[in-house]
Amino acid sequence: MEIIVIGLNHKTAPVDIREKFSFPESAINEALLALKGSAEIMENLILSTCNRVEIYALVNEAEAGIRSIEEFLSKSKKMGIEQFRPHVYILKGDDAVNHLFRVIASLDSMIVGEPQIMGQVKDAFEYALNVETNGIVFNTLFKKAAEVGKRARSETDIAKNAVSIGFAGVELAKKIFGDISGKTVLVIGAGEMSELTLKHLVGNGVSNVFITNRTFEKAEELAKAFNAKAIPFEESFKEMVNVDIVISSTGAPHCIITKDFVSKLIKDRKHKPIFFIDIAVPRDIEEEVNIIDNVYLYDIDDLKVVIESNLKERAKEIPKVEVIIEKEKHKFFAWFNSLEVVPTIVSFKDKVEDIRKSELEKIINRLGSVSEKDKDLIEALSVGIANKFMHLPIIQLKKATQEDSGYVYVDALRYLFGLENKE
Amino acid sequence: MQLDILFFDISIVLYLFAIIHNFVFAAVKKERVFMLGFGAVIAGFFFHSAYIVSRFILSGYIPFTNLFESLVFFAWTLVVIYLIFSLKYKFEILGSFILPLVFLCYFYAVFLPKDINPLSDVLKSPWLNFHVILSFFGYATFALAFSTGLMYLMQEHYVKARKPAPFYYLLPPLDVLDELNSRLVSIGFFLFTISITSGAFWAHQVWGSYWHWDPKVIGALITWLIYVIYLVCRHVYGWQGKKVAYLSVIGFWSAILTYIVISFFKLGLHIFG
Numbered sequence: 001m002e003i004i005v006i007g008l009n010h011k012t013a014p015v016d017i018r019e020k021f022s023f024p025e026s027a028i029n030e031a032l033l034a035l036k037g038s039a040e041i042m043e044n045l046i047l048s049t050c051n052r053v054e055i056y057a058l059v060n061e062a063e064a065g066i067r068s069i070e071e072f073l074s075k076s077k078k079m080g081i082e083q084f085r086p087h088v089y090i091l092k093g094d095d096a097v098n099h100l101f102r103v104i105a106s107l108d109s110m111i112v113g114e115p116q117i118m119g120q121v122k123d124a125f126e127y128a129l130n131v132e133t134n135g136i137v138f139n140t141l142f143k144k145a146a147e148v149g150k151r152a153r154s155e156t157d158i159a160k161n162a163v164s165i166g167f168a169g170v171e172l173a174k175k176i177f178g179d180i181s182g183k184t185v186l187v188i189g190a191g192e193m194s195e196l197t198l199k200h201l202v203g204n205g206v207s208n209v210f211i212t213n214r215t216f217e218k219a220e221e222l223a224k225a226f227n228a229k230a231i232p233f234e235e236s237f238k239e240m241v242n243v244d245i246v247i248s249s250t251g252a253p254h255c256i257i258t259k260d261f262v263s264k265l266i267k268d269r270k271h272k273p274i275f276f277i278d279i280a281v282p283r284d285i286e287e288e289v290n291i292i293d294n295v296y297l298y299d300i301d302d303l304k305v306v307i308e309s310n311l312k313e314r315a316k317e318i319p320k321v322e323v324i325i326e327k328e329k330h331k332f333f334a335w336f337n338s339l340e341v342v343p344t345i346v347s348f349k350d351k352v353e354d355i356r357k358s359e360l361e362k363i364i365n366r367l368g369s370v371s372e373k374d375k376d377l378i379e380a381l382s383v384g385i386a387n388k389f390m391h392l393p394i395i396q397l398k399k400a401t402q403e404d405s406g407y408v409y410v411d412a413l414r415y416l417f418g419l420e421n422k423e
Numbered sequence: 424m425q426l427d428i429l430f431f432d433i434s435i436v437l438y439l440f441a442i443i444h445n446f447v448f449a450a451v452k453k454e455r456v457f458m459l460g461f462g463a464v465i466a467g468f469f470f471h472s473a474y475i476v477s478r479f480i481l482s483g484y485i486p487f488t489n490l491f492e493s494l495v496f497f498a499w500t501l502v503v504i505y506l507i508f509s510l511k512y513k514f515e516i517l518g519s520f521i522l523p524l525v526f527l528c529y530f531y532a533v534f535l536p537k538d539i540n541p542l543s544d545v546l547k548s549p550w551l552n553f554h555v556i557l558s559f560f561g562y563a564t565f566a567l568a569f570s571t572g573l574m575y576l577m578q579e580h581y582v583k584a585r586k587p588a589p590f591y592y593l594l595p596p597l598d599v600l601d602e603l604n605s606r607l608v609s610i611g612f613f614l615f616t617i618s619i620t621s622g623a624f625w626a627h628q629v630w631g632s633y634w635h636w637d638p639k640v641i642g643a644l645i646t647w648l649i650y651v652i653y654l655v656c657r658h659v660y661g662w663q664g665k666k667v668a669y670l671s672v673i674g675f676w677s678a679i680l681t682y683i684v685i686s687f688f689k690l691g692l693h694i695f696g
Contacts, residue, residue, distance in 0.1 A: 157452070161592070175582060178596035270661040273598065290583060294664045302585040309587040 001042075001339065001407060002062045003141065005096040006069050006088060007054030010110055013087035021077055021084070023048040025127075031076060032133040038068040042404050043135040045142070047103075047124040049117070051110055056100065058137045060404060062092045097141065097332060101325040104145045105152035106159070113159040113314045118149045136411050140335060148328045156320040161310035165193065166200040168303045168310070169277045173201065173245055176275050176296055181205025186243040188212050188236055189250035190222040193279045197247050202226055210243065212236040214250070237261070241268050247277045248284040259288040266292055277303075338414060339407040345394055347419045356386045427481060428537055430474035431495065435529055437467030442526055445518040449593060457515050464518070468502050475499060482539045487555050488546060490686050491535040498528035500556075500563040508567060512603075516593045520570035550625035558618035558643075562678055564611030565650075568604055569675035572668040575600040579665055601663050604671055612650045619643060642681025649674040 008021060023031050023046050035044040035057065043058040055073075059065025074081045091099050102108045104121050125142045128134040134142075153159045162168040173180050185206050187194050190213045198209065209228035213219035216232060223230040231239060240246065250256060257276070266274070271294050278285040278299040290297040298306075338344065360382050364370060370378075393413065400406045413419065444460030447453075475496070478486040487496040505521045508514065574594050581591040594600070622640070623633040634640075653670040656662040 172582070174596060175578070175591070176597050178599040178602075271663050273664065290585075293666065296582055298585060305585060306587055313587075313592060 001058065001060060002065070002093050003056070003058055003096045003137070003336075004062055004065055004069075004093075005054055005056050005091050005099055006066065006073070007047075007052060008084075008087045008089070009052035009054075009108065012089060017084065017087050018050070018053065020079070021053040021073070022050070023053065028127045029131050031072075032128060032131050034076070035069065035072055036131075036133045038072070040065045040068045042407075043128075043138045044133050045124055045128040045138055047121060049120045052103070052108075054103070056096070056138070058135070066090055094329070094333070097329055098325065100141070100145050101148045101329060104149040105321050105325060106149075107152075107318060107321060111163050112311065112318065113153075113163070115153070115159060118146070118153075121145060121149070136408055137336065137339070141332065144328055144332045148325060151324050151328075152321045155324065156317045158314055158317040158321055160317075161313050163307050163310055163314070165279065165300065165303050165307070166197040168306050169197045169247070169298070170200045170204050172277075172296075172298060172303075172306065173275055174204075176273055177244060179205075180245075182207055183244040184208040184210070184242060185245045185247065186210045186212070186236060186239055187222070187228075188233075188246065188248045188256075188284070189214075189280065190218045191249045191279075194247045194249040195222060195225075197277060197279065198226060201245065201247075206245070208243075210236065210239055240265055240274070243274070244272075245275045245277065247279065249278075249280045250284050252280070252284060253282060255284060255286045257285040257289065259286045259292070262286075262289045262295055263292055266295055279303075338419075339410045341397060341401045341406050341410055344410045344413060344419065345397065348394070348413060348417060349390060351417055351419060352386050352390055356382045425481070427474050427478040427486075430470045430477060431537075434467045434470040434474060435533070437463050437470065438522065438525060438529065441467060441518070442522045445522055449516060449519045449590075452593070457518075460518060461509070464502065464506070464522070468499075468506065471495075471499050471502060478539070484542055485552055485556070487559070488542060489536075489538075489540055491532050491537050494528045494532040494535070497559055497562065498525045498532075500559045501525050501528070501566055504560070504563045504567055514595065516574070516590075516595075517567075517570060520573065521567065524566055524570075545629055548625060548629070550621060550628070554618055554621045554625055557614050557621065561611050561613075561615030561618055564607055564614060565671075565675045565678060568607035568611055568671045571600050571604040571607060572671035572675075575604060575668040576665065576672070579668075597664070601668070604668060605657060605663075608650060608653055608671055608674075612647075612654065615643075615647060615650070619647060639681060639685050642677070642685065646674055646677040646681060649677055 008018065010018070013021075028046055028048065031046055032044060035041050035046075035055065040059050040061070041057045042060065045056045047054040047056070055069055057065055057069060059068075070081050070085075073079075073084065077084070089099075099108070104117060106112055106114050106117050109117055121142070125134065125138075128138065162171045170180070173183070177183055180201070181204070183206050185198065185201055185208065187198055187209065190211060202209065209223075209226055210231050211219045211223045211226070211228050212231050212233050212235070213222075214233055216230065219230040222228070246257075248257065262274075273294040273296065276285050276289065276295070276297040278297065281300060283299050285297055285299070287297070287299075289295055360379060363378065364375065397406060397409050397413065400409050441460045441463035444456050444463060448457040448460060475486055478492070485496075486492040501521060501524055505517065505525075508517065575597060577590060578594040578597055578600060581588050581594075582597065626635055627633045649670060653667055653674060656670065657667050
């Protein structure tokens with residue numbers, strides 16, 4: 001019995017192959033059931049996102065299982081096995097579980113630390129649950145995986161530090177102002193990027209928002225969406241005396257905010273810090289503005305540099321996540337390996353034998369003087385009961401094993417009789 | 424070996440352990456490393472305090488009347504202020520700035536004679552404890568203001584450079600540093616002003632005049648004036664950020680310089696022991 005994964009992702013396959021292999025929501029149930037129909041496969045799950053398509057399966061024997069999944073893929077995607085093989089990775093046992101844990105911890109993602117993959121794996125599990133292609137192994141495995149994902153994000157800084165333009169702007173604002181709730185924002189130019197950045201700022205508690213635009217109607221439109229105040233373009237320059245953060249993204253061909261203007265502005269502001277985010281190309285704000293004390297200016301390229309650096313900070317956390325993965329993997333396999341039938345039968349027999357012996361000893365002690373012959377008789381009685389008691393469960397267990405459902409009974413037996421998992 | 428010196432030596436080891444852990448924390452950002460370091464500070468502080476108490480019992484006066492004693496006592500006030508601050512704010516990187524100052528005091532003190540001298544007649548005054556303790560706590564508060572000023576200047580540099588350096592991620596936001604700097608200077612200034620005033624009254628009682636052309640007094644006055652400039656710039660002219668951060672750094676340097684020059688050349692009336 002082995003866990004395998006066959007998959008392709010953004011590193012191994014170009015987008016056209018990924019598209020071809022992806023399973024839309026509508027096709028997933030059918031695919032899951034088709035896989036379950038294979039004699040080799042006991043449990044299966046399909047993880048299909050825009051960056052990866054992976055089929056996880058619990059199989060009797062790895063090679064046969066891999067073959068049947070490959071055949072399934074070939075048939076359903078109408079492509080020869082040899083054709084897609086260069087794009088596909090196949091992992092077994094320890095490696096497969098390791099891979100799953102890395103995926104959910106986002107170490108395998110395009111952007112390390114991204115949060116979506118947690119939800120995507122959860123959804124994939126729900127699909128399997130709906131058509132019952134999961135079983136006790138995947139229930140345990142994917143519960144563990146969710147734990148790994150959570151621990152990676154809460155116990156390390158893997159998901160800390162912004163990696164999007166909008167969020168990088170927010171983080172910088174926090175580095176300058178500390179708490180940004182109660183700060184005032186002015187948005188010049190109602191574009192898509194400024195809207196995105198504004199959304200992050202408002203999400204982080206910024207309460208007062210002014211929006212201006214050459215065409216006033218557009219400003220009003222955006223203002224409505226954010227419960228903000230639209231102001232005429234000319235007035236916005238006066239308003240800068242009171243705002244803390246300025247997001248500029250006009251289509252102007254040259255700078256609209258100059259160093260001279262800001263030098264005067266900062267005096268009118270009584271040196272209160274102001275943060276300019278210039279996301280326009282070409283830029284709206286003169287580069288030299290940044291030289292003035294208490295004035296901070298970031299343009300789109302600067303934000304990209306910050307993101308680059310943040311990604312490196314996240315990468316530094318990878319070893320910490322790997323330690324978590326290693327530990328959880330160890331725990332999982334301690335349980336998984338205990339699902340083997342033969343050792344379970346042995347420990348079942350040991351357990352019963354222990355009970356028999358200790359009870360026998362107790363009764364002999366209580367009887368006091370017993371003849372050897374009686375002792376033998378009592379002993380024979382205990383052996384008889386124990387063997388009769390164990391006979392049917394063991395036979396049934398062996399039979400179930402031949403029918404691929406053995407591990408389910410093994411798990412139940414271990415649970416009911418409190419048989420310890422070996423580490 | 425005297426008990427007080429034994430306590431002192433134990434605190435050296437613990438503070439060293441604490442410094443190393445604070446630096447390692449700054450490099451690897453592991454909470455556990457910081458907690459180990461912080462635990463060591465508290466343990467070190469315990470023995471540091473035990474030194475002061477046992478020395479007090481041995482000599483009969485609070486130990487700050489010779490160079491060795493005053494350095495170790497100053498280090499103690501630094502740790503007191505640092506611990507109070509750490510209880511109030513989660514400000515882990517502060518240890519990497521304050522503990523080296525503690526270490527410098529210790530490093531100097533280790534090489535100095537540690538004898539207990541009898542108190543000279545001038546110092547046998549109720550003014551002594553009041554004057555000295557206040558000034559030490561004033562200096563220690565300025566030291567903390569200096570650290571936050573330094574952090575502000577570093578962080579401002581990183582934010583302006585628009586290239587995040589490792590410290591960028593560890594240092595608190597600019598506004599927070601600016602605010603702390605302002606508060607610390609105000610508290611330090613308050614303590615320091617009372618200390619100077621009490622010194623003047625004491626001098627009047629002993630020598631009959633409030634003012635003496637004593638190098639330490641002049642140095643202290645210069646330091647005091649720098650902080651006056653700081654407060655005026657901030658509260659009258661509304662300066663904030665970089666320029667006042669520089670002033671808080673300069674103010675503390677002035678205090679340190681006064682101390683070093685006077686102890687090194689053994690100048691004036693403030694020479695003890």
